[in-house]
Amino acid sequence: MIRLDIDLSYLTQNFEIGTQRLNQYGSKSIDEIMEAEAEQGNTKAAEYQQEVTNDPKELLKLFKLSNARNRYAILSQLNSSDLEYFLNFLDPSDIQMGLMFFTKEKILDLIYDLPKNKICSIVFQAFSIEQFLKMIPEKEINKFFESDKLDKNKILEFVETLPPEKLNKMVEQYMFKEEGKLQQDNNWSQEHVVKWLDQLQPEKFKKALQYFEREEKQDLILYLTKEDKNLLTEFSKNALTFPLKQLDKVDIVKNMNKLEPDDLIKMANELPDDLLAVVITQIDPMVFAELLSKNFQDILAEIGIGNV
Numbered sequence: 263m264i265r266l267d268i269d270l271s272y273l274t275q276n277f278e279i280g281t282q283r284l285n286q287y288g289s290k291s292i293d294e295i296m297e298a299e300a301e302q303g304n305t306k307a308a309e310y311q312q313e314v315t316n317d318p319k320e321l322l323k324l325f326k327l328s329n330a331r332n333r334y335a336i337l338s339q340l341n342s343s344d345l346e347y348f349l350n351f352l353d354p355s356d357i358q359m360g361l362m363f364f365t366k367e368k369i370l371d372l373i374y375d376l377p378k379n380k381i382c383s384i385v386f387q388a389f390s391i392e393q394f395l396k397m398i399p400e401k402e403i404n405k406f407f408e409s410d411k412l413d414k415n416k417i418l419e420f421v422e423t424l425p426p427e428k429l430n431k432m433v434e435q436y437m438f439k440e441e442g443k444l445q446q447d448n449n450w451s452q453e454h455v456v457k458w459l460d461q462l463q464p465e466k467f468k469k470a471l472q473y474f475e476r477e478e479k480q481d482l483i484l485y486l487t488k489e490d491k492n493l494l495t496e497f498s499k500n501a502l503t504f505p506l507k508q509l510d511k512v513d514i515v516k517n518m519n520k521l522e523p524d525d526l527i528k529m530a531n532e533l534p535d536d537l538l539a540v541v542i543t544q545i546d547p548m549v550f551a552e553l554l555s556k557n558f559q560d561i562l563a564e565i566g567i568g569n570v
Contacts, residue, residue: 263291264339264561265568266332272324276313277306284567292324293563315562318551325565327554328547336554336561337539344558345535348542349527351549357526358518360541363533366511372529373514374503376521378495381502383520386494388513389505391487395480397508402501403479404472409496412486417471418456420485428478429455435473440466 273279273292279299287295292310299307314320326332337345349357361369373381385394395403421429430450437443450458459470474482487493494502506514518526530541554562 291566318555322551334543354523356544363537388517397505407471
C-alpha cells in the first residue's frame, strides 16, 4: 500500500463519500473503496476508473501530484527498471544536478568511462586549451606526439617559426639521448633543422618532437588543434581527466551540461534506487500523472489514504 496525503474534499465533492465513511474503510486503497462503494449502489464511484485513473488531470488533483512528497512516495515503491523509464522524461539539467549525489571520485570514474570526445566536451568547457596544457604532466604532452593523426607538414610549418637556438637545443638533446652522439655543429639554420626532421623515420620524427622545451610543445599543440579540435582526443583519458581533479564536485557537474541525455541517464542509473527516486521527483507533475495513467494502473490501484 502506498499512503498519500490525498485531497479528501475531491472524493466528497465528486463521489459523495464523506470523511466519516472514508475512515470506516481503514487500510483499503482508493481503488478498493470505490469498488465497495459501487457495490453499495454509489453510481458515481462506479465511474472512478474512467473519470480519474484514466484522466491525468484528475489524477493530478486527487493524488495531489504537485506535492513533491507525494511523487516521491510513489516513486520510492518502484523497481529499478521502472525508475529508469521515468528518467527519460526528466529535463536533462535535473538529471545532471542529480549526479551531485555521487562522490567526486565516482563522478570522475563515470566521466573516465565516456568516449574521449565527450570527455573533451566537459574538460574544454571548464578550461581553455592553454590552461589544460599547463596543467597536465609533461609525459602526457609527449604521448600526444606519438599519434599517427598529426599532420607532418603542419608540424614542419610550425618548426619553421622557431628561433634557431631553440631548434638547435632540441637537436642536441635528441642526438645525445637517442643517438648517443654530441652535436658537433650547434648552429644549424631553421632550414637545416626542418630538412633534418623531414628526413627522419616516422617513429624518430615523433621522438624528436618530444625534445623541444615544454613551452614549444604546448605552442605546437595549440597550432595543430587550432584548425582541428578533434586532435584533442589524441590525448589519453588520464590526461583529459587530470585537470578535472582540481575542481570541486559542483564545478565538475556544472560543466557536464553538453553531454547527451542518454549519457546522463546512464550515469544516474548507477545511483541507489532511493536516491534515484529523489532525482526523479523533479519530474513535471503533469507528465508524471500522464505516465501513471498510461502505464502504471497497477501502482495507482495500491494508493491509499494516509500521510507521507
